[in-house]
Amino acid sequence: xxxxxxxxxxxxxxxxxxxxxxxxxxxxxxxxxxxxxxxxxxxxxxxxxxxxxxxxxxxxxxxxxxxxxxxxxxxxxxxxxxxxxxxxxxxxxxxxxxxxxxxxxxxxxxxxxxxxxxxxxxxxxxxxxxxxxxxxxxxxxxxxxxxxxxxxxxxxxxxxxxxxxxxxxxxxxxxxxxxxxxxxxxxxxxxxxxxxxxxxxxxxxxxxxxxxxxxxxxxxxxxxxxxxxxxxxxxxxxxxxxxxxxxxxxxxxxxxxxxxxxxxxxxxxxxxxxxxxxxxxxxxxxxxxxxxxxxxxxxxxxxxxxxxxxxxxxxxxxxxxxxxxxxxxxxxxxxxxxxxxxxxxxxxxxxxxxxxxxxxxxxxxxxxxxxxxxxxxxxxxxxxxxxxxxxxxxxxxxxxxxxxxxxxxxxxxxxxxxxxxxxxxxxxxxxxxxxxxxxxxxxxxxxxxxxxxxxxxxxxxxxxxxxxxxxxxxxxxxxxxxxxxxxxxxxxxxxxxxxxxxxxxxxxxxxxxxxxxxxxxxxxxxxxxxxxxxxxxxxxxxxxxxxxxxxxxxx
Numbered sequence: 001x002x003x004x005x006x007x008x009x010x011x012x013x014x015x016x017x018x019x020x021x022x023x024x025x026x027x028x029x030x031x032x033x034x035x036x037x038x039x040x041x042x043x044x045x046x047x048x049x050x051x052x053x054x055x056x057x058x059x060x061x062x063x064x065x066x067x068x069x070x071x072x073x074x075x076x077x078x079x080x081x082x083x084x085x086x087x088x089x090x091x092x093x094x095x096x097x098x099x100x101x102x103x104x105x106x107x108x109x110x111x112x113x114x115x116x117x118x119x120x121x122x123x124x125x126x127x128x129x130x131x132x133x134x135x136x137x138x139x140x141x142x143x144x145x146x147x148x149x150x151x152x153x154x155x156x157x158x159x160x161x162x163x164x165x166x167x168x169x170x171x172x173x174x175x176x177x178x179x180x181x182x183x184x185x186x187x188x189x190x191x192x193x194x195x196x197x198x199x200x201x202x203x204x205x206x207x208x209x210x211x212x213x214x215x216x217x218x219x220x221x222x223x224x225x226x227x228x229x230x231x232x233x234x235x236x237x238x239x240x241x242x243x244x245x246x247x248x249x250x251x252x253x254x255x256x257x258x259x260x261x262x263x264x265x266x267x268x269x270x271x272x273x274x275x276x277x278x279x280x281x282x283x284x285x286x287x288x289x290x291x292x293x294x295x296x297x298x299x300x301x302x303x304x305x306x307x308x309x310x311x312x313x314x315x316x317x318x319x320x321x322x323x324x325x326x327x328x329x330x331x332x333x334x335x336x337x338x339x340x341x342x343x344x345x346x347x348x349x350x351x352x353x354x355x356x357x358x359x360x361x362x363x364x365x366x367x368x369x370x371x372x373x374x375x376x377x378x379x380x381x382x383x384x385x386x387x388x389x390x391x392x393x394x395x396x397x398x399x400x401x402x403x404x405x406x407x408x409x410x411x412x413x414x415x416x417x418x419x420x421x422x423x424x425x426x427x428x429x430x431x432x433x434x435x436x437x438x439x440x441x442x443x444x445x446x447x448x449x450x451x452x453x454x455x456x457x458x459x460x461x462x463x464x465x466x467x468x469x470x471x472x473x474x475x476x477x478x479x480x481x482x483x484x485x486x487x488x489x490x491x492x493x494x495x496x497x498x499x500x501x502x503x504x505x506x507x508x509x510x511x512x513x514x515x516x517x518x519x520x521x522x523x524x525x526x527x528x529x530x531x532x533x534x535x536x537x538x539x540x541x542x543x544x545x546x547x548x549x550x551x552x553x554x555x
Contacts, residue, residue: 040144040148043148044131044132044135044148044151047131047151047152047154047155048128048129048131048132048155049128050155050156050418051127051128051131051154051155051156051161052124052125052128054155054156054161054418054421054422054425055123055124055127055128055161055164055165056121056124057425057426058425058426059116059117059120059121059124059165059426060116060117061426062116062165062426062427062450062451062452062455063116063451063452063453063454063455063456063478063482064115064116064119064451064455064478064481064482065166065167065450065451065454065475065478066451066475066476066477066478067166067167067168068119068120068166068167069477069478069480069481070086070477071086071093071094071097071119071167072097072101072115072119072167072481073085073086073477074086074094075094075097075098075101075119078094078095078098079098079102083263083264083267084264084267084269084270084273087264087269087270087273087274088273088274089169089216089217090169090213090214090215090216090217090261090262090264090265091214091261091262091263091264092172092211092214092215092261092262093122093123093167093169093171093172093215095261096122096126096172097118097119097122097167099122100118100119100121100122101115101118101119103118104117104118119167120165120166120167123164123165123166123167123168123171123172124164124165126164126171126172126175127160127161127163127164127165127171127175128155128164129175130154130160130164130171130174130175130178130374131151131152131154131155132151133175133178133179133181133182134147134150134151134154134178134374134377134378135147135148135150135151136178136179136182137178137181137182137185137374137378138150138151138378138381140182140185140186140189141185141342141343141346141347141378142343142381142382142385145385146378146381146382146385147381149380149381149384149385149413149414150374150377150378150380150381152414153324153377153380153381153413153414153417154373154374154377156414156417156418156421157324157373157377157417157421158321158417158420158421158424158428158431159319159320159369159370159373159428159431160370160373160377161421161428162428162429162431163366163367163369163370163429164370165426165428166367166450168367169215169216170216170367170368170370170371171370172211172212172215172216173212173215173216173218173221173370173371174370174371174373174374175215176208176209176211176212176215177208177209177212177221177371178374179204179205179208180205180206180208180209180212180221180222180225181205181225182205183201183202183204183205183208184201184202184205184225184229185234186201186205187201187202187205188229188233188234188235189234189235191235191238199247199249202246202247202249202250203249203250203253205250206249206250206251206252206253206254206257207253207257209221209222209254209257210253210254210255210256210257210258210260210261211257211258211261213254213258213262214257214258214261214262218371221371222254224349224350224353226246228345228346228349228350231349232342232345232346233342234342284495284497284498284522285474285497285520285521285522285523286298286520286521286522287519287520287521287522287524288307288364288446289445289446289516289517289519290307290308290311290443290444291442291443292442294519294520294521294524295307295308296362296521297362297363297364297365298362298363299361299362299363300362301362301363302360302361302362302363303360303361303362305362306361306362306363306364307362307363307364309359309360310359311359311364312355312358312359312364312369312372313355313359314443315366315369315444316328316376317435317436318432318433318435318436318439318443319366319431319432319433319444320376320433321416321417321420321431321433322433322434322435323412323413323416323417324376324377324380324413324417325433326383327380327381327383327384327387327413328376328379328380328383329383330383330384330386330387331347331378331379331380331381331382331383331384331386332348332351332379332383333383334382334383334386335347335348335379335382336348344382347375347378347379347382350375351372351375351376351379354371354372354375355372358372365446365447366429366444366447366448367447380413384409384413387409388405388406388409391405392405392406427452427542427543429447429448429449429450429452430448430449430452430542430543430545440543440545441516441545445515445516445517446517446518447517448517449515449516449517449542449547450517451475451478451515452542452547453540453541453542453547453548454473454475454478454513454515454540454547454548455478455482456540456548457513457538457540457547457548457550458471458473458478458479458482458483458486458513459482459486460538460540460550461488461491461511461513461550462482462483462486462487462488462491463486464511464537464538465488465491465509465511466509467490468490468491468492468508468509469491469492469508469509469510469511470491470492470494470506470508470509470510470511470553471483471491471492471493471494471510471511471513472494472495472496472501472503472510472511472512472513473493473494473495473496473512473513474495474496474497474513474515474518474520474523475518476493476495479493480493496512496523496526496527497520497522497523497526499522501526502526503526503529503530503533503534503553504529504533506553506554507554508553508554509552509553509554510552510553510554511537511550511551511552511553512530512534512550512551512552512553513548513549513550514527514530514531514548514549514550514551515547515548515549516546530551531551534551534552534553534554535551535552536549536550536551536552537550537551537552538550
């Protein structure tokens with residue numbers, strides 16, 4: 001199976017100017033290229049600024065989630081010189097958080113704003129900057145206009161923004177994976193005669209892959225990259241040209257960079273922890289409430305005994321704005337039609353090798369879709385370009401017809417998603433399109449709320465509970481953090497899914513915080529008992545939806 005690229009590596013300094021409308025009699029070819037370069041750089045700069053603004057706006061508006069507090073505690077362990085904390089995840093993101101939080105702690109200010117903002121800030125920055133590698137990779141396979149569209153989709157994409165605003169590793173994973181793919185592609189596009197350029201591209205790709213692994217333990221992206229380039233030749237081989245095998249230095253550098261950026265992996269206690277984590281020995285509760293039904297959500301339930309196989313397809317159908325989804329469908333048809341071309345083959349390859357394996361795996365989370373969205377946006381960009389070409393051909397007889405079509409396309413496919421993102425600030429994750437306008441928080445409550453409203457629920461209990469009352473919940477580390485912040489360490493914190501917790505045996509003052517997204521096999525009967533036997537005292541709402549219910553126990 002072979003193919004070849006129609007374009008070139010499309011860096012910011014080697015761009016063709018065939019589509020330029022400049023008057024050749026007034027401006028030299030070099031001037032036209034330079035002007036085009038600056039227009040691209042300026043557009044990317046606008047995307048970065050816009051994307052950063054959407055990602056950083058009201059960043060502390062949502063209280064910490066359980067996973068984020070684990071990161072905060074890891075950072076505090078780093079301060080004490082212990083780099084083994086939160087060992088199931090690599091170090092790189094936590095190091096960036098350490099830098100950000102240290103500066104925040106030194107600068108002072110109210111805790112309620114300082115720590116939520118500082119912990120999430122590195123991901124917001126990296127998420128905004130991801131338009132750069134996404135543009136480069138797309139432009140290298142297609143052209144810079146397609147690359148700019150893909151970058152724009154990412155900058156204003158409500159799904160990308162939502163995941164870039166939480167303290168999880170997927171943002172860094174995507175950033176470095178895209179750079180790794182791009183530089184590896186450049187290495188393969190470079191002829192052997194340009195040995196220095198080829199070697200440098202391999203070095204940059206290897207460094208990016210090493211940082212990718214130091215962000216999240218997902219080595220299969222390296223394997224997929226190597227498999228794709230084994231099946232497809234992105235540059236026709238010249239007669240007498242030596243084999244284009246990847247140099248051994250590439251693999252060595254990946255390991256070196258990975259170890260330098262993630263030295264904790266060398267600690268024996270980390271391997272012991274990882275072994276227990278991968279074996280499921282650290283699971284304290286199981287289950288994912290999906291569409292009102294509780295499913296198993298772990299690796300051991302793969303492939304047919306966990307969350308439904310259509311989990312991610314439903315996400316795409318109802319969580320991606322319809323204009324982007326329509327462009328994606330159009331682009332998918334174009335890619336299938338042109339599947340022998342390397343660019344289109346790459347998109348089909350990466351999309352299928354994401355959606356099929358991830359759908360079969362029993363454990364599913366919406367945050368994993370962040371690594372899917374670059375390929376969705378690239379395919380959507382291909383679809384928009386095809387639609388522009390098709391419509392422009394039909395209005396070619398009209399003066400400025402092509403320019404008008406392009407302007408309308410930008411208005412529809414860029415402004416509409418940006419308006420959607422702006423309208424859903426800061427609760428981006430709760431967005432659903434018109435196909436499921438009334439289903440926000442129904443199919444994916446855990447990921448859509450992600451403990452949104454929990455901080456306010458704990459605050460209510462702290463303001464109303466008598467001394468030494470019980471506060472029951474499913475978020476031990478979040479509860480501990482906010483109880484300390486609100487000065488109520490006297491409250492007795494208990495996890496409802498714990499085996500020794502029985503709401504029927506509580507005889508003193510107690511408050512129960514119930515979250516639909518944290519319904520598990522271990523607590524569902526207890527939740528039913530609480531709803532049936534205790535009085536609802538309060539609830540916190542997010543965009544008119546119930547995020548947390550607070551029931552008061554016997555007084």
